[in-house]
Amino acid sequence: MQITLYLKGPLKKYGDNNDSLTIELEQDQVAINEIIEQLEIPASSISFIQINGEKSDSGTILMGGEIIVVNPRVAGG
Amino acid sequence: MNNILERSGFCLKALVFHAEKCIGCKLCHLACSAQNEEIFNPRLARLVITSCYDREGLIVDGQVCDLCLSCVEACPVGAIVEKNGRLSFLEELCTDCGLCVDICPNQVIVKKDKGIGVCVQCKSCANWCPTEALTFEEVKR
Amino acid sequence: MTYTGTVLRIDLTTGKATKEPLNKDWAREYLGGKGLSIKYLYEELEPGIDPLSTDNKLILMTGPTTGTIVPNSGKLAIAAKSPATGTILDCSIGGHFANELKYAGYDAVIIEGKAKSPVYLFIDDDLVEMRSAADLWGKGAHETEHLIADALGDVITLAIGQAGENLLPMACISSELYRQAGRGGIGAVMGSKNLKAISVWGSGGIEVANIRKVSAALNKIKREDTMTDDNMWAYSDGTPMIVDLSQSTGILPTRNFQEGTFDEYEKINSAAVKSTLKAKKACFACPLACSNYVKKGKTEVEGPEYETLALCGSNCAIGDLEAIIEFNRLCDDYCLDTISAGNVVAFAMELTEKDVHDFGIRFGEIDNFLKMPGLMANREGVGADLAEGVRAMAEKYGGGDYAMQVKGLEIPGYEPRGSWSMGLAYGTADRGACHMRAWPAAVEAFGDIDPYTSEGKAELVIGMQDDNAVKFSAIFCDFWALSTERMAEILNMLLDYEVTAAELTRIGERIYNLARLFNEREGFTKKDDYLPERIFKEKLTTGATEGKVLPREDYDKMLAEYYRLRGWDENGMISDQKKKELNL
Numbered sequence: 001m002q003i004t005l006y007l008k009g010p011l012k013k014y015g016d017n018n019d020s021l022t023i024e025l026e027q028d029q030v031a032i033n034e035i036i037e038q039l040e041i042p043a044s045s046i047s048f049i050q051i052n053g054e055k056s057d058s059g060t061i062l063m064g065g066e067i068i069v070v071n072p073r074v075a076g077g
Numbered sequence: 078m079n080n081i082l083e084r085s086g087f088c089l090k091a092l093v094f095h096a097e098k099c100i101g102c103k104l105c106h107l108a109c110s111a112q113n114e115e116i117f118n119p120r121l122a123r124l125v126i127t128s129c130y131d132r133e134g135l136i137v138d139g140q141v142c143d144l145c146l147s148c149v150e151a152c153p154v155g156a157i158v159e160k161n162g163r164l165s166f167l168e169e170l171c172t173d174c175g176l177c178v179d180i181c182p183n184q185v186i187v188k189k190d191k192g193i194g195v196c197v198q199c200k201s202c203a204n205w206c207p208t209e210a211l212t213f214e215e216v217k218r
Numbered sequence: 219m220t221y222t223g224t225v226l227r228i229d230l231t232t233g234k235a236t237k238e239p240l241n242k243d244w245a246r247e248y249l250g251g252k253g254l255s256i257k258y259l260y261e262e263l264e265p266g267i268d269p270l271s272t273d274n275k276l277i278l279m280t281g282p283t284t285g286t287i288v289p290n291s292g293k294l295a296i297a298a299k300s301p302a303t304g305t306i307l308d309c310s311i312g313g314h315f316a317n318e319l320k321y322a323g324y325d326a327v328i329i330e331g332k333a334k335s336p337v338y339l340f341i342d343d344d345l346v347e348m349r350s351a352a353d354l355w356g357k358g359a360h361e362t363e364h365l366i367a368d369a370l371g372d373v374i375t376l377a378i379g380q381a382g383e384n385l386l387p388m389a390c391i392s393s394e395l396y397r398q399a400g401r402g403g404i405g406a407v408m409g410s411k412n413l414k415a416i417s418v419w420g421s422g423g424i425e426v427a428n429i430r431k432v433s434a435a436l437n438k439i440k441r442e443d444t445m446t447d448d449n450m451w452a453y454s455d456g457t458p459m460i461v462d463l464s465q466s467t468g469i470l471p472t473r474n475f476q477e478g479t480f481d482e483y484e485k486i487n488s489a490a491v492k493s494t495l496k497a498k499k500a501c502f503a504c505p506l507a508c509s510n511y512v513k514k515g516k517t518e519v520e521g522p523e524y525e526t527l528a529l530c531g532s533n534c535a536i537g538d539l540e541a542i543i544e545f546n547r548l549c550d551d552y553c554l555d556t557i558s559a560g561n562v563v564a565f566a567m568e569l570t571e572k573d574v575h576d577f578g579i580r581f582g583e584i585d586n587f588l589k590m591p592g593l594m595a596n597r598e599g600v601g602a603d604l605a606e607g608v609r610a611m612a613e614k615y616g617g618g619d620y621a622m623q624v625k626g627l628e629i630p631g632y633e634p635r636g637s638w639s640m641g642l643a644y645g646t647a648d649r650g651a652c653h654m655r656a657w658p659a660a661v662e663a664f665g666d667i668d669p670y671t672s673e674g675k676a677e678l679v680i681g682m683q684d685d686n687a688v689k690f691s692a693i694f695c696d697f698w699a700l701s702t703e704r705m706a707e708i709l710n711m712l713l714d715y716e717v718t719a720a721e722l723t724r725i726g727e728r729i730y731n732l733a734r735l736f737n738e739r740e741g742f743t744k745k746d747d748y749l750p751e752r753i754f755k756e757k758l759t760t761g762a763t764e765g766k767v768l769p770r771e772d773y774d775k776m777l778a779e780y781y782r783l784r785g786w787d788e789n790g791m792i793s794d795q796k797k798k799e800l801n802l
Contacts, residue, residue, distance in 0.1 A: 008451075008455075008459065008462075009451040009454040009459055010451055010454050012454070047665055048463075048664055053466055071462075071463055072447060072459075073447065073699070074664065075448065075697055097497075100497075100505075100507035101499055102501070102502065102505060104503055104505060107433075108287060108433060108437075110423065111426075111433045112430060112433065116429070117285055117287055117424040119317075120321075120423075121423065129394070130395050130396075134518060135497055135499070135511050204437060205287070205437055207440070207445060207507075208498075
């Protein structure tokens with residue numbers, strides 16, 4: 001199965017500065033936080049993850065075909 | 078003088094300013110004045126980086142010492158010397174004539190109450206620059 | 219010690235400028251910036267004064283970090299009693315004015331009285347001149363700055379546009395074209411004093427013991443704690459990044475807060491703004507460069523920031539970036555606060571569509587939208603009503619339940635029904651609805667905390683308010699998420715006494731309580747800490763926040779807990795014990 005990952009703002013560097021990554025997953029039942037770990041993105045650097053546009057739990061199991069956005073922390077406003 | 082450096086085969090390294098990367102934070106000015114004058118005063122920095130708006134829009138401009146050595150040649154008493162591609166200032170010889178300040182094509186020599194300040198390539202500015210708009214590179218003549 | 223120890227007091231009525239020593243005891247208790255300017259105002263202003271009368275004072279205040287190489291120390295506090303709300307008002311403006319003022323030899327400037335005819339001030343080290351502004355009056359802030367630069371050369375200027383001259387409660391002060399002290403009508407205070415601009419040039423510097431060692435330590439901090447994942451969003455995107463975050467969590471104000479998502483958000487988000495980017499731009503001593511200098515069509519601006527994209531974009535149903543950029547530029551030139559301007563235009567749109575009153579403008583109408591800044595700033599046509607803000611419009615025409623304001627200040631770009639802590643933050647902010655006193659959305663709607671519960675929200679908001687009060691007083695920019703421990707570490711490099719993180723938090727608490735005490739003295743009570751009815755009653759209809767309200771009983775609960783944890787009584791009045799504890 002395949003997913004598309006967007007790493008936003010300063011997190012882009014964890015995906016070799018690509019705007020988006022297409023990731024092929026060999027096994028089923030992969031949770032989004034396993035992918036985050038593989039990319040070596042510190043959990044503390046993430047504000048929240050969106051799956052198909054919705055704020056989602058980092059433990060969400062992927063089914064394939066998802067569009068995932070990983071947002072950095074922001075301060076101030 | 079330039080010829081001497083070239084003939085000796087010495088590799089000249091100097092500061093280079095990249096305007097397209099500059100964000101206009103002036104941290105370079107502060108780093109320079111702290112290192113060389115022991116005060117935070119951007120007007121005492123031995124480089125001039127400006128980033129401001131005029132009626133036409135944003136103007137980003139930077140002047141740094143590119144080791145042209147005009148000041149070394151101009152100094153009548155040899156108070157500015159170049160050694161191994163690096164300037165130094167000998168205050169005890171300086172007569173405060175101001176020729177170096179006037180002749181510097183980049184206007185990066187600071188006139189002080191007593192003596193002057195030239196870029197001594199301490200690299201504080203480049204070390205502080207957050208966007209690599211200031212780099213220390215080989216320069217061609 | 220990085221204070222200059224000198225305050226410049228200028229009486230515009232007599233034209234006299236005098237130097238006086240900075241009150242060192244107050245500086246110890248309130249640091250600088252926000253805190254110290256509030257302290258001066260609390261001590262010097264008579265209660266009940268008209269904010270637009272000669273009795274009000276305008277304070278420009280630096281902090282102990284100002285002018286040094288401390289990262290993100292480039293901001294200036296500008297404070298007065300607010301013409302919009304009647305509360306205390308402190309604003310924060312970036313650029314290069316603060317450091318220049320310090321290099322001229324002053325920690326602060328206190329401006330009093332009123333000039334007989336329009337003037338501008340020029341502070342050139344020891345020389346302080348009051349110059350005629352006859353040729354500047356009636357001009358926008360941009361041309362004003364250019365004309366002053368023509369006359370004085372290399373100076374940094376704070377200026378007002380027509381909105382300030384015409385005393386609008388949403389008039390801001392502008393500097394370097396695109397930086398603003400935005401909220402609460404601070405620009406109208408200048409206008410009321412016949413003061414068009416303040417320019418400064420300073421030749422001095424700031425001395426610090428062991429300066430080379432301090433610089434090296436700060437460079438390490440800059441690399442390891444400033445230019446990190448936590449803060450580099452500012453450089454990579456800047457505040458437009460928040461559009462996508464708000465959209466996906468359903469808190470992007472849309473159509474005057476009728477909805478929390480905007481169908482056309484992709485036309486106004488960070489990706490859209492980036493496609494127009496010409497350069498990144500920073501304030502003095504800032505490595506994060508949050509500003510985006512953009513150009514679209516013939517219009518250029520430094521911005522638009524998230525607040526502008528949200529309030530003037532989605533909230534007015536304007537999904538056209540070029541129109542927002544132009545609106546932004548017009549507001550900057552006339553000196554209108556884009557948060558309030560976006561709110562009043564959206565409110566006029568809703569009142570028109572609901573047939574409450576015809577302002578001749580409906581949601582999404584770009585041509586009419588672009589006419590509004592000029593009409594408002596000059597109080598012409600429908601602009602005369604809009605100029606007064608949403609509260610006054612509602613008093614005149616109705617629609618009070620959806621006049622989106624607290625204490626008379628229009629609400630920023632985070633929908634409280636999808637971020638209950640933001641509701642409490644707006645309700646308890648010292649200058650009316652403000653997102654800079656506490657921005658809990660970052661860890662709640664955009665983080666792991668449940669947005670739809672009152673549990674723990676009071677503690678969250680109080681902690682942020684106190685930390686921010688210190689931050690805005692020290693002064694560090696809001697966009698560096700630094701800890702109080704880090705603040706203490708840095709301040710200890712600059713001060714001639716030691717300060718701990720716990721003491722800083724205490725200072726923050728003192729500042730926040732003093733601001734409250736100022737408002738208490740002006741007659742503000744618990745009822746003023748409430749949000750518009752729409753937030754309590756109307757369900758949102760789209761996106762992640764579909765069906766959500768912030769139930770009044772939950773708000774009551776948060777507010778009661780907030781008062782209790784603050785040590786205030788059930789009516790929100792500061793207890794005598796708390797006053798004593800904080801030496802108020």
